[in-house]
Amino acid sequence: MNDMRLLERDVDAKDIKIAARKVQVYYADTHAIKDVDVDIEDKTVTAFIGPSGCGKSTFLRCLNRMNDTIDICRVEGDIRIDGEDIYDAKVDPVQLRAKVGMVFQKPNPFPKSIYDNIAYGPRIHGLARSKADLDDIVEKSLRRGAIWDEVKDRLHAPGTGLSGGQQQRLCIARAVATEPEVLLMDEPCSALDPIATSQVEELIDELRQEFSVVIVTHSMQQAARVSQKTAFFHLGNLVEYGETGQIFTTPQDPRTESYITGRIG
Amino acid sequence: MPLLWLILIVLAIAAAGYVLGRSRALASAGGDIRQLHSLPSYYGSNAALKAVVPALLLLVLWLIAQPLYINSVISGTLPDELISEGSSRGLLMAEVSRTAQGLDLAVSQGVIDEGVASDPAADFNAMTDRLKQAGAIVTSQITQPVLNAAQRYRSMSHTGTAIMSIAVIIIAVLGAFYGIRQSSAQFRARNVVEQGVRVLLVAAASIAVLTTVGIVLSLVFNTIEFFRLYPASEFFFGLSWAPSFSGRGGSSELGVLPLLWGTIYISIVALIVAVPVGLFAAIYLSEYAGSKVRAVAKPLLEVLAGIPTIVYGLFALLTVGPLLVSIFGDGGVLGVSWQGGGRAVITAGLVMGIMLIPFVSSLSDDIINAVPQAMRDGSYGLGATKSETIKQVVLPAALPGIVGAILLAASRAIGETMIVVLGAGAAARLSLNPFEAMTTVTAKIVSQLTGDSDFASPEALVAFALGMTLFVLTLGLNVFALYIVRKYREQYD
Incomplete structure (x- = not known):
């Protein structure tokens, strides 16, 4: 955590993981995302901020094609992960979602045991060769989700019986279990109390070692605390994108400045 | 005046x-x-x-x-x-x-x-x-x-x-x-009228409850009367149903087991038909079908529920029975002669199953729709396909409700009469062969009480004992269904 040293934060130049060009999203006749260009780096936490309805969640859901499940939604433009166009006809959205994991706003554990919640993805994708292998994956994922110590004695208790913060970390562990390359988080802390929030934020910072993390958040403090890069969305446009320290101290666009100083939004 | x-x-x-x-x-x-x-x-x-x-x-x-x-x-x-x-x-x-x-x-x-x-x-x-x-x-x-x-x-x-x-x-x-x-x-006239409305509503509710109590009491007294004339052990454990028609008891054998077996057998066949078809229809309608298909298909499916059971009975008698005989009967397509006549357990069971499809599908559809979208999103987000999501997340979450729906359908199947009378015949028989004619408790209640019956003879009073047996059976099933639904209702939320 390095929230108070925004300017000195060291940002190394890293590989581009996701490259989006001229992305347009329409909900029936509504033009929800307009001409968004963005490069998301590997092993970096990228935060999307902006007022409600600005399209940041919509854009996030384009990155793993979750918008495909909405009938009226249409996506245009070019989104590449590791140089591969994810909207190409050859790409299987189901495989893509295994590679690009997602954590949702409200914790949504399945009505199964904690163990089965984590084992769900690995089982579907055939990641475990044996029962012992699966046990290992579950333990490793729960450790990465920073929840192992709390649940190791009750792996077969229902996941819905955990507290809100534990449920959200369980969902993160569940997403991690399928070995994704990118982790998308849609306001992962908005349903959590401050203590659970700080636990999840700490976890996000650790996940940066292995994954490229994209987080949508309403809290600018949270964006400042956890991210290295920040993108500001407003009315469907990507207004400004840059290093978090720079966005929060010397924003280039007047709209960004108004938002982070609390004058719009 | x-x-x-x-x-x-x-x-x-x-x-x-x-x-x-x-x-x-x-x-x-x-x-x-x-x-x-x-x-x-x-x-x-x-x-x-x-x-x-x-x-x-x-x-x-x-x-x-x-x-x-x-x-x-x-x-x-x-x-x-x-x-x-x-x-x-x-x-x-x-x-x-x-x-x-x-x-x-x-x-x-x-x-x-x-x-x-x-x-x-x-x-x-x-x-x-x-x-x-x-x-x-x-x-x-x-x-x-x-x-x-x-x-x-x-x-x-x-x-x-x-x-x-x-x-x-x-x-x-x-x-x-x-x-x-x-x-x-x-x-304060407004408050008085409010009280009046309250009393009116209480009265309406108590009429429904009191009627139930009345029905149960009338069953109970007549059943007790029956057991005074006919030994309970022979009724519950007798393997043969052969009422004498002279009206002078004594030689009648009134064992409930053949009837109960027929009821359960036909209901099981009906559920084997209705549950998979109804459930799959519900899954298709709620998860796969577009809103246009759904708007047309759902009401059409529910039309099935509006068909009077006597019409289903005719369908069983005139269409399904002969069709099955031409497949399983003597000189049929399969070259076997399992089925003697159109009236058989399988005929009634099939048609009753068709009748129950909308019942199962409509209830299951509501229950599947009640599973939060967040569950599906979570599963899709992990790279699961639609059918994996349904099989592993949606159905387990909806299971208690679906079990409830199936049990309610079962109690309807047990209480069904007309389809049995026309489709399964009137022979009380203990047999495992689904191609044989059998009969159910309800059909026998009808035949014991139609025509000239002396309400003091065990042959007529047995109808009340049968009704009571059926009532206890379906009540038990309904209570069990409610218990299941209540117990697991709050699994997700």
Whole structure:
């Protein structure tokens, strides 16, 4: 955590993981995302901020094609992960979602045991060769989700019986279990109390070692605390994108400045 | 005075009370609605309620009590020697009241005049002919004491009715007056009407509950009567169902097991058809179908639920039965001769299954739709396909509700009659072969009670024992279904 040293934060130049060009999203006749260009780096936490309805969640859901499940939604433009166009006809959205994991706003554990919640993805994708292998994956994922110590004695208790913060970390562990390359988080802390929030934020910072993390958040403090890069969305446009320290101290666009100083939004 | 007129008069008084109460309240506030505690219509309703409710209550109580009272008085005066061999006081009283009704009818048709009808010295032979002429039901020759008792019965009930009419009208007028007098600006008429609405709703709810209790009690008493005539152990454990039709018990074998087996077997076949088809239809409609397909397909599927069961029965008898025989029967497509005739367990089971499809699909569809979208998103987000999501997340989350739906469908299958009568035949049989004719508890209840049945014989009373068995069975299933649904309802949330 390095929230108070925004300017000195060291940002190394890293590989581009996701490259989006001229992305347009329409909900029936509504033009929800307009001409968004963005490069998301590997092993970096990228935060999307902006007022409600600005399209940041919509854009996030384009990155793993979750918008495909909405009938009226249409996506245009070019989104590449590791140089591969994810909207190409050859790409299987189901495989893509295994590679690009997602954590949702409200914790949504399945009505199964904690163990089965984590084992769900690995089982579907055939990641475990044996029962012992699966046990290992579950333990490793729960450790990465920073929840192992709390649940190791009750792996077969229902996941819905955990507290809100534990449920959200369980969902993160569940997403991690399928070995994704990118982790998308849609306001992962908005349903959590401050203590659970700080636990999840700490976890996000650790996940940066292995994954490229994209987080949508309403809290600018949270964006400042956890991210290295920040993108500001407003009315469907990507207004400004840059290093978090720079966005929060010397924003280039007047709209960004108004938002982070609390004058719009 | 006919009852209809009496009720109309009470309603007229209430209407007058409404108008007067409303205007009195308005007058007390000087014509300014804002000065009133309640809206003017509430004052009117208050007066109307005060007129109608006590008057109608009195009317109902009187109508129940008067015949009981008159019966007890008249039957007390009938001498014992009048009661002939094999008859009872009750039968004699039935004749008396029948004769009294006949007299009323004859008078109203003008066949005899009022003076003759109430003349205690009237010739009973001539009277019998007159009554027959008027179209009254007179089973046998009226005797002098019966005629006299009938005349007394008539006069008492006429007086009673007259007193009742007057009392009811007086009560209505008094109530209306009381309501009107209450109508002043400070009176909280709105709260009184609220109470009235509450009582009305409670009354409606208790009618439903009391009817259930009544049905159960009537079953219980007749069942006890049956077990007095027929040993319970033979009923519950007897392997054969062979009622004698002479009406003189003794040789009848009334074992419930063949019927129960038929019921359960046919229901199982029906559920084997209905559950997969209904469930898959529900999954398709709720998860895969577009909104346009859904808008057309769902009502169409539910049309199935609106078809009367007798039509399903005809379908079983005329279409499905012959079709199955042409497949499984002698010289059929498969070259086997398993099925002898169209009526078989499998015929009834198949058709009943079709009948239950909308039942299962409609309930399951609602339950599947109630599974939060967040569950599906979570699963899709992990790279699961649609069918994996449904199989591993949506169905487990919806399972308690689906089990409930299936159990409710099962209790419908158990209670089904017409399809069985037409599709499965009437032979009570303990057999494992689904191509044989069998019958169910409900079908046998029908056959035991249709036609001329003596309600004192075990052959007729067994119907109540069968009904009770069925009732306990379906009640148990429903309770179990509710228990399952309640226990697992809050799994997700």
